[in-house]
């Protein structure tokens with residue numbers, strides 16, 4: 326099975342207090358293949374984060390199917406669903422606030438292993454290995470999140486996501502809050518671990534140059550709908566939808 | 577154009593905080609000026625001292641009890657560092673105004689946005705209510721808000737990101753300030769809204785001759801927009817000059833690294849990007865000499881303990897780096913890997 330994830334006709338509406346309905350995600354379908362990065366772009370408020378949360382199981386969609394590794398998540402039994410929570414991970418925009426301030430780095434990285442009863446005998450070894458992968462050293466183990474810079478916090482977030490050996494990661498604006506000189510380092514790190522582990526990414530992003538560099542295909546979203554989905558090259562060189570042209574080529 | 581007139585001059589500004597006996601030098605020693613009608617960009621990483629510089633000018637450095645500010649900040653003929661809090665209150669918001677990154681924490685969530693503009697006008701200009709109302713409608717219109725009479729009655733949480741930033745700018749401009757300081761005003765916005773805010777600021781500078789200090793960590797935003805550029809690193813200005821000139825000929829190794837890491841169009845998809853290795857300095861423990869030396873591939877012995885003076889490489893384009901000293905023989909390193 327070469328598709329990691331399939332989304333079919335997914336809808337998510339929010340009802341506001343004044344009875345108005347926001348169609349945050351409005352009938353969206355796409356799939357993501359093994360080792361592939363799908364870039365998701367669009368103006369803020371167009372529904373990108375909501376879609377990410379649906380895929381992560383944080384929101385329940387009104388309608389539509391979410392199929393991971395060939396199986397509809399609604400048809401999964403408890404063990405299958407538990408395994409899924411290992412295989413799908415998310416890395417957030419604001420690395421620092423995504424980490425529990427009262428936990429040491431070691432505890433943060435071990436938390437998921439604990440829940441999934443992984444690496445029971447050699448957890449610390451695994452934790453140090455993860456730190457090395459993301460470019461941090463052993464002396465980070467007993468420190469707390471606030472002792473790190475935003476860039477380092479983002480590395481800890483990446484290590485935490487990798488701890489459970491995922492197959493699919495949602496990257497929601499993973500670098501826009503980082504300094505210029507650190508952005509390129511994190512992009513390289515994300516590309517490197519993708520290559521080594523054949524990971525699939527859904528990359529939500531503002532910075533079009535970065536999305537273009539990292540993605541195999543691009544989905545352009547507008548008011549809850551995907552208006553164009555094509556290869557990165559095609560989207561930039563030969564856009565079909567007028568909105569794509571407007572959105573991608575505005576510089 | 578009339579002869580250049582300086583509206584602001586910062587001289588040897590130093591700002592430090594005291595944290596449990598440690599001296600944290602947020603701004604080590606910087607001097608610069610701002611001309612009337614000019615857009616000056618300050619670019620640097622977080623922690624390089626950009627915001628503290630802006631807050632020093634506004635006299636609003638917060639959060640710390642033991643802050644020490646030295647140097648002079650000359651606005652027209654007035655040294656702002658000598659003013660009492662009360663005197664400063666007549667300048668802040670009316671002569672020098674500021675826009676922050678995050679509008680939602682700068683606006684009053686319980687008050688209609690039009691009302692907030694009106695309050696600011698009444699406070700600074702002692703206007704009658706009816707006139708203040710008219711002026712606040714004008715202020716909203718000026719930042720490109722259509723139907724300002726309707727928007728007047730909206731609350732901050734009803735605004736989108738781009739709209740919120742427009743309202744912040746409207747408030748800042750309500751009293752026709754000479755200087756507008758924008759601290760990362762577009763960082764939280766998507767690219768479309770970023771462009772629109774930049775266009776708006778350009779228009780304001782053009783129509784009202786407002787002098788603008790535009791602070792950002794995103795070099796990509798400022799070409800075609802700002803006139804002059806200061807590059808800050810570790811609480812110092814390491815390079816300065818006209819934007820076009822620095823873009824053509826970035827000289828400080830840090831600046832060169834910055835341009836190199838954003839102009840990577842020639843790469844194949846997913847290819848490894850150029851990076852400046854290492855991380856920015858910690859202000860608890862700044863290098864004694866050049867703040868960039870731990871990351872600099874050209875560092876020499878002298879860089880470790882002695883800071884380079886600024887050297888003019890071209891008209892108005894200055895760089896603080898030993899490679900440009902006239903006796904330095906490593907001339908081949910200047911701009912080596914940059915065309």
Ligand SMILES: Nc1ncnc2c1ncn2[C@@H]1O[C@H](COP(=O)(O)OP(=O)(O)O)[C@@H](O)[C@H]1O
Pocket residue numbers: 339347349367368369370371372373374375376
């Ligand atoms: N919990 C919620 N309740 C009501 N509206 C929401 C909620 N979460 C998101 N929205 C609305 O859904 C739309 C899409 O939001 P979001 O997915 O966060 O956009 P993006 O990630 O593209 O910025 C927006 O109009 C937003 O205001």
Ligand code: SF4
Pocket residue numbers: 828829830866867868869870872873874875876879884896897898899
């Ligand atoms: S002064 Fe020395 S360390 Fe600093 S940038 Fe120049 S060469 Fe590098």
Ligand SMILES: [Mg+2]
Pocket residue numbers: 369370373374
């Ligand atoms: Mg979002």
